[in-house]
Amino acid sequence: MNIVVCVKYVPDATADRSFDSSDSTVDREGVDGLLSELDEYAVEQALLAAEDGDGEVTVLTVGPADAADAVRKALQMGADKGVHVEDDDIAGSDAVATSLILAKALGTLEYDLVFFGMSSTDGTMGVVPTMVAERLGLPAVTYGSEITVDGSTVTVRRDGDVATETITATAPAVVSVTDQSGEPRYPSFKGIMAAKKKPVEDLTLSDLGIDASEVGLGAAWTKVLSFAPRPPRSAGEIVTDEGDGGTKLAEFLASKKFV
Amino acid sequence: MSEIFVLVDHVDGTVRKTTGELLTLARRLGTPSAVFIGSGADSAQAYLAKFGAEKVYVLDAPELTEYLVAPKAEALAELVSSKQPGAVLISSSAEGKEIAGRLAIKTESGLITDAVDVRAGGDGVETTQSVFAGNFTVEATVTKGTPIVAVKPNSAAPEESPAAGALEPVSVTISDAAKTAKITDSKPRAATGRPELTEAAIVVSGGRGTGGDFSQVEAFADSLGAAVGASRAAVDSGWYPHSFQVGQTGKTVSPQLYVANGISGAIQHRAGMQTSKTIVAVNKDEEAPIFELVDFGVVGDLKEVLPQATDEVNKRKG
Ligand SMILES: Cc1cc2nc3c(=O)[nH]c(=O)nc-3n(C[C@H](O)[C@H](O)[C@H](O)COP(=O)(O)OP(=O)(O)OC[C@H]3O[C@@H](n4cnc5c(N)ncnc54)[C@H](O)[C@@H]3O)c2cc1C
Ligand SMILES: Cc1cc2nc3c(=O)[nH]c(=O)nc-3n(C[C@H](O)[C@H](O)[C@H](O)COP(=O)(O)OP(=O)(O)OC[C@H]3O[C@@H](n4cnc5c(N)ncnc54)[C@H](O)[C@@H]3O)c2cc1C
Numbered sequence A: 001m002n003i004v005v006c007v008k009y010v011p012d013a014t015a016d017r018s019f020d021s022s023d024s025t026v027d028r029e030g031v032d033g034l035l036s037e038l039d040e041y042a043v044e045q046a047l048l049a050a051e052d053g054d055g056e057v058t059v060l061t062v063g064p065a066d067a068a069d070a071v072r073k074a075l076q077m078g079a080d081k082g083v084h085v086e087d088d089d090i091a092g093s094d095a096v097a098t099s100l101i102l103a104k105a106l107g108t109l110e111y112d113l114v115f116f117g118m119s120s121t122d123g124t125m126g127v128v129p130t131m132v133a134e135r136l137g138l139p140a141v142t143y144g145s146e147i148t149v150d151g152s153t154v155t156v157r158r159d160g161d162v163a164t165e166t167i168t169a170t171a172p173a174v175v176s177v178t179d180q181s182g183e184p185r186y187p188s189f190k191g192i193m194a195a196k197k198k199p200v201e202d203l204t205l206s207d208l209g210i211d212a213s214e215v216g217l218g219a220a221w222t223k224v225l226s227f228a229p230r231p232p233r234s235a236g237e238i239v240t241d242e243g244d245g246g247t248k249l250a251e252f253l254a255s256k257k258f259v
Numbered sequence B: 001m002s003e004i005f006v007l008v009d010h011v012d013g014t015v016r017k018t019t020g021e022l023l024t025l026a027r028r029l030g031t032p033s034a035v036f037i038g039s040g041a042d043s044a045q046a047y048l049a050k051f052g053a054e055k056v057y058v059l060d061a062p063e064l065t066e067y068l069v070a071p072k073a074e075a076l077a078e079l080v081s082s083k084q085p086g087a088v089l090i091s092s093s094a095e096g097k098e099i100a101g102r103l104a105i106k107t108e109s110g111l112i113t114d115a116v117d118v119r120a121g122g123d124g125v126e127t128t129q130s131v132f133a134g135n136f137t138v139e140a141t142v143t144k145g146t147p148i149v150a151v152k153p154n155s156a157a158p159e160e161s162p163a164a165g166a167l168e169p170v171s172v173t174i175s176d177a178a179k180t181a182k183i184t185d186s187k188p189r190a191a192t193g194r195p196e197l198t199e200a201a202i203v204v205s206g207g208r209g210t211g212g213d214f215s216q217v218e219a220f221a222d223s224l225g226a227a228v229g230a231s232r233a234a235v236d237s238g239w240y241p242h243s244f245q246v247g248q249t250g251k252t253v254s255p256q257l258y259v260a261n262g263i264s265g266a267i268q269h270r271a272g273m274q275t276s277k278t279i280v281a282v283n284k285d286e287e288a289p290i291f292e293l294v295d296f297g298v299v300g301d302l303k304e305v306l307p308q309a310t311d312e313v314n315k316r317k318g
Helices: A037-050 A065-077 A095-106 A128-136 A189-195 A245-255 B017-026 B041-050 B070-083 B094-107 B215-224 B232-236 B302-317
Strands: A003-006 A009-011 A033-035 A057-062 A081-085 A113-117 A140-144 A146-150 A153-159 A163-170 A173-177 A200-203 A222-229 A237-240 B003-007 B031-037 B055-059 B087-091 B111-121 B124-131 B136-142 B148-151 B166-170 B182-188 B202-206 B227-230 B257-261 B278-283 B296-299
Touching: A003 A037, A003 A128, A009 A065, A033 A037, A033 A065, A037 A057, A037 A065, A037 A113, A037 A146, A037 A173, A057 A065, A057 A095, A065 A081, A065 A189, A065 A200, A081 A095, A095 A128, A095 B094, A113 A128, A128 A140, A128 A173, A128 B094, A140 A153, A140 A163, A140 B094, A153 A173, A222 B111, A237 A245, A245 B278, A245 B296, A245 B302, B003 B017, B003 B070, B017 B031, B017 B041, B017 B087, B017 B148, B031 B041, B031 B070, B041 B055, B041 B166, B055 B070, B070 B094, B087 B094, B094 B111, B094 B148, B111 B136, B202 B215, B215 B227, B215 B257, B215 B302, B227 B232, B278 B302
Parallel strands: A003 A057, A003 A113, A057 A081, A081 A200, A113 A173, A140 A173, A237 B296, B003 B031, B003 B087, B031 B055, B055 B166, B087 B148, B111 B148, B202 B227, B202 B257, B257 B278, B278 B296
Antiparallel strands: A009 A033, A146 A153, A153 A163, A163 B182, A222 B136, B111 B124, B124 B136
């Protein structure tokens, strides 16, 4: 079974993320980037699914030069090879364009399953997996909290809003994975050393037959009009419990008409 | 005025409150038409008419619910192509966003997800999103195709505006290509008797600080008629089901009142609750980051504070 895992390089969510005021895109200069934590779960599930076969796990990213870090991290975890699509013209792409690039890149690879995270930690749209499936005409089993691969059948448990569902599809298929699916492994020392020798293929838009006018900020089908930091919340009242904390809490709620 | 589609969010004809919110927002853009997919349109009709749906398109076929979202997106895309609405509003749930994503590709339209406001602006449909864990507000617009906007729950107060709500059945044929991810089993979640988390006016949450015992959190929630939420630490410890998790990988809530108990206030938790109108926390650590957000905070042990607060609230209710 050959598996491709799509991973995104994102600004660290625990740092002060912001926007570039010149073009309203994410400021990638001011904040360190990393492999989206939610995509580690997809890498983990891909590695588990590939474990007892003779297939390969390929990690695929679309992103700037530094996104090579995200690929390297996945290789350290155990993926076999990497593909990095990098091109200045990609900057500022919306979800529609990102899904186009991923779909075209997948067209150059051999796979039975394509794994995704449930959403990125920066854009957090959670739409790219289904968009890629739509473009490639593949079944999509999404938001899997438990993933089972048996021969060419993939089954996921999905904890939906109103029900827990079991969903199955036949490979080739797209699978997206939640953070309930099982803790991702840490790269071992051996894994870190081995990753240095693993191949990473760099691709540009022209390698994929995509015209620069189809992607990037200029081609986006959505446009940011303005952005602003949320006004800071005004400092609240803080009391220390001296045996009357609960009463004070109830009094506050009553004063705000919640009781 | 152009026709604005609102995809109805329902369970077997019982319409969820988000649909009333979407119909209310749609009226700012044009004349709302509800799109009802699945069975039970008859029981939904009165609600949809009450909140302003002039028409209710009914798309019903077994395939629409036997498979994951692809058939719904296909049927909706056909209707969008034939009616050419001015915009499509969908609730920003996991399923809603997936339908929206597929619809965007099929109809070659721009997509905005997780909007917290929608209005008619100089550039067409304008939206507000709350991004980076609620730390930034972004205004955006769609520049291509039919604007597709997925709107978060609690983004508007549903306002009644009676309209015809005329049912209009639409015939659907689903391609084999859309029938590939089959739902083989579905276990409805047991009802808790409490309000639905994303719709509730008040949410009372518990974290690792509960030590695994949610009884005080639940009792306090019940005194206020609130929904119960949980941090990921509490969920990961197996203390509360995942469907109650608030945060980046759980639910986003935006209630009138959010009460965080024994929750430190990590960025990923804030992402799910930072836009709540009033925020209250009980935490024994006065340095806990959650206190940066609060309107009112109690530094103390929730095991002491919550039972006392519950008694006091119940007393005041008489
Ligand atoms: C704050 C913010 C708001 C935005 N709002 C919008 C909007 O409303 N509409 C819009 O069209 N665009 C929007 N964008 C742009 C959009 O986020 C990017 O285009 C992004 O490439 C795709 O969306 P996502 O990051 O939300 O991915 P998601 O759909 O959340 O990603 C799901 C999964 O897809 C895979 N994936 C995503 N991106 C890549 C990649 N580059 N390489 C490899 N795998 C990947 C990963 O497995 C990931 O876990 C926004 C961006 C930001 C930062
Ligand atoms: C990719 C990713 C996604 C995530 N998604 C989410 C998400 O969706 N939701 C989420 O919540 N988290 C999420 N997290 C986890 C998040 O980073 C935190 O680990 C989590 O929110 C911590 O939960 P907590 O506040 O309950 O626990 P802790 O951080 O351990 O805090 C417990 C708090 O309880 C207080 N306390 C202890 N005992 C008492 C007592 N008796 N009385 C009063 N106070 C007490 C302590 O002072 C402390 O402040 C995510 C993390 C990652 C990396």
